[in-house]
Amino acid sequence: MRIVLLGPPGAGKGTQAQRIVEKFGILHLSTGEMLRAAVQKESGIGRKVKQFMAEGRLVPDDLVIAAVNERISQPDAEPGFVLDGFPRTISQAVTLDDLLNKEAVELDHVVELQADEEILLDRILTRAQEAKDRGHGVRADDNRETMKVRLEAYKEQTAPLIEYYRSKGVLRSVDGLQTIDAVTHDVFQAIDK
Ligand code: ADP
Numbered sequence: 001m002r003i004v005l006l007g008p009p010g011a012g013k014g015t016q017a018q019r020i021v022e023k024f025g026i027l028h029l030s031t032g033e034m035l036r037a038a039v040q041k042e043s044g045i046g047r048k049v050k051q052f053m054a055e056g057r058l059v060p061d062d063l064v065i066a067a068v069n070e071r072i073s074q075p076d077a078e079p080g081f082v083l084d085g086f087p088r089t090i091s092q093a094v095t096l097d098d099l100l101n102k103e104a105v106e107l108d109h110v111v112e113l114q115a116d117e118e119i120l121l122d123r124i125l126t127r128a129q130e131a132k133d134r135g136h137g138v139r140a141d142d143n144r145e146t147m148k149v150r151l152e153a154y155k156e157q158t159a160p161l162i163e164y165y166r167s168k169g170v171l172r173s174v175d176g177l178q179t180i181d182a183v184t185h186d187v188f189q190a191i192d193k
Contacts, residue, residue, distance in 0.1 A: 007113035056149030113176035
């Protein structure tokens with residue numbers, strides 16, 4: 001099964017991806033996590049993306065595409081994967097289509113988690129506070145100011161993917177404002193069809 005999770009920052013993509021992985025035993029691919037790991041390691045890619053991420057802007061397509069391409073062509077990705085945070089631009093979506101075409105496979109579902117801006121900002125600020133309370137590191141981009149940029153990037157660069165996938169007949173929309181369990185229920189229902 002090959003799934004894309006789409007939705008604004010804070011919509012719960014990571015949480016739901018985890019649950020899909022537990023139920024279906026497929027790979028979780030979060031480009032945000034991959035890029036944060038690269039920044040942490042101070043690798044070549046990490047150094048290139050650090051500033052973009054800290055400011056809440058999307059990193060250049062070629063860097064993300066190279067990382068995703070490398071990962072989904074590994075043997076453990078064969079049974080399927082859930083992509084979380086990718087694609088985020090039309091150009092990334094077209095590239096993903098090409099990559100999958102080459103392997104003669106297709107996306108089964110694109111699940112859009114819908115949530116409104118006010119709630120998203122609250123969730124991100126809560127996530128930052130909880131990380132702090134637990135003595136964990138707070139993400140460099142989990143703050144009010146950067147969140148504005150991330151939401152703007154979502155609206156301008158990522159939201160057009162909703163139409164892109166709707167026209168391909170693979171889009172499923174779920175209300176992301178419900179409890180985590182209720183969202184999971186709806187997500188499973190959407191992808192079990
Ligand atoms: P969120 O969805 O909560 O904003 P992510 O962990 O998915 O968080 O992404 C964090 C940051 O990583 C983004 O703001 C962006 O800078 C970078 N990033 C992640 N995925 C992509 C992508 N597919 N294309 C460009 N930049 C990306």
